[in-house]
């Protein structure tokens with residue numbers, strides 16, 4: 174597992190049923206592109222987060238496939254519909270097989 | 283021309299300079315790009331200010347005789363001296379210095395005597411540009427500006443004090459620090475420290491002032507000094523803010539902008555609902571506002587040389603008319619405000635010996651100035667200093683638009699040197715560049731100035747060069763503008779694959795090393811004693 | 827303008843054959859028109875290593891983003907699920923130099939539309 178990887182998400186604490194909300198996510202990750210060379214001229218191997226998903230109560234909001242051109246500390250902003258109270262689940266998939274997860278619950282009202 | 287001091291000044295009185303028939307129900311006072319010039323100075327306006335694309339031949343890209351003709355200004359008149367470059371040193375002998383914030387205070391007080399609730403709006407580039415500003419980290423300017431009691435300001439060079447210092451000052455400001463385009467870089471949300479706008483009640487009118495900081499701060503200046511912030515033009519957010527203040531009952535919408543003039547013009551065409559743009563950053567001084575649709579754009583010069591007064595008649599939420607005056611601050615004609623003079627002197631007192639030390643003087647036919655799209659004589663002198671003190675083939679000096687002028691036969695003090703070099707990243711580096719990379723650098727900077735789309739322009743001037751000649755066709759696209767690069771000391775063409783020793787300063791890159799540029803320039807001037815420069819014909823401009 | 831500015835190419839970069847291959851792989855060779863897709867990007871990047879972009883569409887089911895001048899043009903593919911409240915997303919991307927960024931949307935009827943935006947990556951320095 175890559176070191177120092179820390180996900181953060183911004184989700185409103187509550188929404189009206191059926192409301193569209195804005196979600197922002199950040200995860201600290203160096204996103205080594207596989208195109209850089211070290212001081213000795215050797216290629217530094219690629220090590221990135223290659224996929225990010227957001228689900229709500231098991232149903233998909235967004236599913237992003239990522240390439241090395243995504244910046245260090247990947248950031249995403251998108252909108253989700255909140256049909257009922259429940260839990261957003263955020264998942265980041267690392268090249269090295271690591272999976273980072275974060276969850277946020279949201280109330281109706 | 284030959285202008286006797288008395289003859290010239292007889293035509294000028296403070297009353298005449300301030301003469302204004304108060305109009306309508308709202309007054310705005312605009313000052314911008316002071317660059318920490320507390321005291322009167324000389325300031326030569328540019329002879330070369332090229333407009334490209336749709337702005338070719340349009341103000342402010344008109345200089346000299348063409349400018350005087352356009353505005354009906356007589357040769358040798360006070361306006362000719364204030365607004366154009368011809369006969370600068372001769373007219374300066376007659377009309378004297380310009381600016382000084384104690385004189386500015388007198389002008390502001392006189393407007394407030396007519397209209398007590400006039401709004402004073404500062405367009406930024408205030409806490410940068412002098413010895414005392416550098417040594418007090420902007421505190422001298424903050425103290426003096428607070429004495430002028432502005433209602434709001436926006437920002438550019440202020441951020442080169444570093445974000446911590448900016449935060450420290452802004453948290454204590456007794457007026458609004460505005461910037462609708464200042465966002466936190468991590469979450470891309472409006473930075474809380476800088477509200478987008480503020481409402482004022484004046485003359486029974488609800489006025490909204492929206493701030494626009496310099497959009498390209500992390501590009502034109504070192505972004506690593508303020509990594510918490512992101513800027514940009516943010517047209518859409520600007521439109522949203524205009525809509526928001528209108529919905530909240532704004533009857534007059536004023537944009538206090540540090541976009542630069544051509545960017546403001548383009549923005550006025552894209553964003554609807556702005557009545558007045560008070561334009562800063564490109565240091566243009568215009569005797570009349572420029573109209574774009576129903577928006578008026580006011581440009582108020584730089585270095586404390588001008589104050590604009592704009593009176594407006596606002597009825598039922600509509601701007602019905604305006605009256606405007608660009609007031610040149612003739613320092614010998616306008617009586618300094620005693621209270622503000624005292625505050626200024628207090629800021630300078632700890633440094634007076636350092637400031638006043640004479641390092642050299644100009645020859646009897648040598649003016650030092652900077653403004654213009656290409657090298658001014660101050661730039662030539664700085665480049666000479668870099669080549670000689672840093673033992674380089676070629677010198678690069680930033681195309682900034684601040685920095686007062688020095689007349690022929692005038693002493694050059696340490697303060698004068700700092701006025702044209704002071705900054706928080708003034709290291710004079712020495713490095714190697716290939717001819718190819720040098721070409722890339724010149725092309726890159728040229729595109730920031732001559733891209734036909736104003737939104738791709740950054741509002742500075744062409745990087746100044748020493749030891750290097752080139753030809754530039756301003757009409758060509760990036761990559762094709764610069765040709766015939768020549769190493770002046772040998773007369774040989776620059777070889778793309780060859781490596782050259784380059785000296786420069788004001789790198790935006792973190793970790794740049796070298797002695798401070800003001801020490802380099804001071805050492806060079808001290809060695810020369812009397813400054814006399816060869817005419818610089820090393821840049822050939824085509825397509826202007 | 828500075829000593830350590832060597833990392834960034836200052837000249838516009840050309841679209842590579844790789845870009846065309848990636849588009850063909852996404853569209854299956856179908857024609858790409860203009861229409862229901864918007865790409866928002868800054869005129870000039872504050873930092874070529876982290877350029878904010880936004881893609882949005884009324885109806886897209888999937889949006890491919892390419893940086894046509896990067897050595898490897900792939901950037902990301904956004905798939906919108908049933909609970910996406912809009913067909914819009916923002917992220918930050920790396921650009922190796924001045925170039926066109928392209929967004930291609932797959933619409934519900936199986937057709938494809940694209941939008942492009944030129945982002946300038948500059949060495950910087952100087953100012954008024």
Ligand SMILES: [Mn+2]
Nearest residue numbers: 315407563954
């Ligand atoms: Mn300025």
Ligand SMILES: [Mn+2]
Nearest residue numbers: 407438563954
């Ligand atoms: Mn500025």
